[in-house]
Amino acid sequence: MNKLPIGDDEEARIARDIEAVSRIDAVPSILRLICKNTGMGFAAVARVTEQSWTACAVQDDVNFGLVAGGQLDLRTTLCFESRAARASIVIDNFDNDPVYKDHHTAQIYKLGSYISVPIVLPDGSYFGNLCAIDPNPNELSNARTLSMFEVFADLIAIQLATEGRQQVAEAALLHEREVSSLREQFIAVLGHDLRNPLSAVSATAELLTLRKNEPDLVKIGQRLKTTTLRMAHLIDDVMDFARGRLGSGIGVSIEEDVDDLATALRMVVAEAREANPERMLADDIVISTRVRCDRARVQQLLSNLLGNAMTHGATEFPIAVRARVDNGELVLTVLNGGNVIAVDALNKVFEPYWRPPTSKPGGGLGLGLYICKQIVCAHGGTLDVRSSAEDGTAFVARLPIGG
Structure with a gap:
């Protein structure tokens, strides 16, 4: 009753099958019930292949001497x-x-x-047998006993198939997580390495804008500055995303008494106006109290919300920015007109890489709103969106301003 010589691959498969049977909580109870109801002294779930017979689970009341993992010569068994x-x-x-x-x-x-009843999986493959033996004669051939064995064999087969599907799903999930982690590490390294060449391009653009006696070069320099600024924002988004996904989270440096947040937010609006002179952009920013926040991150929050509105809002409708302190919260709203966000898509807009089907090519990486959500969460606040044909699309961030 020792292990018999079989191939390494089959031995590994049998080990997995023994483990799978061991995870079925009902099997020990089934074997005990079989012995009690039939008077048989030994019952087992056996893995039976073309080469081997292996016990996966046993109930041994007669000291037959076989335990889980033990094997018999296949040709000596029925x-x-x-x-x-x-x-x-x-x-x-x-x-x-x-x-x-x-x-x-x-x-x-x-x-x-x-008595031995086949255990056949739902896909038709043969797993093994539910069997019982005893040194004494017992009445087993009655319909009640055979039906009991068949029901238990079917139950074990179904549980094994479910276990197999779960194992495949878990393996696929683990593989996807590993691939995702590698991808995000690659993105982080790439984003970091892009900063140096971008700095060189930005410095070149700055030099071109100083050539006041050559207007054409100045225009090229200004366009280049705008492009490098946009690229820098994209790299910042990628780096923030990678940090958030790789476990360190989007960092915030909270200041207890920010007293110039209104000015900081107006600067973001002014930059958006300068970069998009063709768009109508109105602001109503009134913050007359000190705010507990990360000034730079809140600026980034507004910049990303404005970028989203510029990209997805209709050009014929103005974009409105409103900021107020209300009931101990900084309430920041960005409103635009245009296509309505479908109800079933409202809960997806903050997911990384998600973009609506109507997005135009080159509209960004789909990380802006995800990063907005992370910034707001890091402040202990909330970020919501509502969208309708009558009122347009509004993103509303609420950040607690107290200690």
């Missing part, structure tokens, strides 16, 4: 014949059975009675 015929074998008394009276299995293991 499970070998049951597998070949894909049929149950039931023997009340070997001495009186017309077919198995002189069978070697009874002689080798000194058996008086025997």
